Amino acid sequence: MHRYHRADVLRILHISAKQLIGWEKAGLLASSEMYSFFDLLQVKKVRDLRAQKVRPTAIRESLQAMQKQVAGLENPLLEASAITVRGRVAFRHEGMSMDPIGGQYMMEFAPVGQLVSANVRRMYSAQTASEFFARGVALEEDPNSQDEAIAAYMKVLEIEPNHAAAHINLGTVYYNRGEFDDAEMHYRKAVEIDSRYALAYFDLGNVLDETGRLDEAVRAYRTAIILAPTYADAHYNLALAFEKLKMPRKALKHWRTYTKLDANGPWAIHARKQIARTLENDRLKVVYRSQ
Incomplete structure (x- = not known):
């Protein structure tokens, strides 16, 4: 089985070392230097949940509750489809969403948050959509298997049409292939499905x-x-976009914010250079005007 170095995980999932360390400290992930593709998928799911502003404590408590509720379920993030409901993590199974902490199902046709009591121990492990999603993640990094990755993600959408993460990953595959129209279509669909999906x-x-x-x-x-x-x-x-628009002062704010959030990341050096350049240009303008 292919293994990924820690640096590969940061690159593939577009996360910072600070984010990964924070999730490890919060008990959401085990600290490691090498990752299997299943580990990669788990990190990706944590990233997506955090992008939807679910608190680390809420994620951890939901995972622990899910393991207690469902016998034989070792890793809920891999073996069930995680969704967010009012800042909490629920898990979808057989057309229903379940709140593991309360041990209750939320009917798909009911208003959001309406709970229906059920015996959640009837739930078994992996779901087909999750399996296809995991397959897509495993395949998409190899250029030779990207068509298979697309097919896997499309299968996810056949099963769960509102699977925002599958649209995101499809968009990324198309983006990396330079097929920007298809990429945009899937990104916009993800936004339509979940308007609070920062990623x-x-x-x-x-x-x-x-x-x-x-x-x-x-x-x-x-x-x-x-x-x-x-x-x-x-x-x-955003800072780069403002630079392209010839708006360095607007870019400056975001260069500064970036260096605070990811001070030791690989792009922090470039951000600091842009800050210094903008401030120097401003200083020269002041000197020129005073002459």
Whole structure:
């Protein structure tokens, strides 16, 4: 089985070392230097839940409750489809969503948050959608198997049409292949499904930036930051977009924020150089005006 180094995980999932360490300290992930593709999938699910502003404590408590409620379920993030309901983690099974802490099902046709008592021990382990999703994650990093990855994610959407993460991953595969129209379509679908999905807005911003629609990209990045103010990469890309728009003063704020959020990351050096350059240019303008 292919193994991923810690640096590979950061690159593939577009997360910072600080984020990964924080999730480990919160007890959401085991600390490791090498990861299997199942580990990669677990990190990805934690990332997606945090992007939806679910608190680490809520994630941890839901996972622990799920393991107690369902006999034989070792890893709920891999063996069940996680969703968010009012800041908590629920798990979907056979057309129903379950709150593991309360041990109750939430009917799919009922208003959000309406609970229906049920014996959750009837629930068994892996779901087909989750299995196809895991397959897609395993396949998408190899250029030779990306068509298979697309097929796997499409199968997820056949089973769960509102699976936002599958749309995100499909968009990323298409983006990496330079098929920006398809990438944008899936990113927009993810936003439509979950309007509070910061990662979806971030990825949408990337494809808008790539296709020269900088004003729209700025709006997408700003939305991602509103939803997740500590989203370091969103600040970085927004700063880049402002630089392209010849708005260095607006970029400056986000360069500074990025260096605070990810002071030791690989792009922090570039961000600091941009800060210094902007401040130096401002100083020279002041000197010029005073002459």
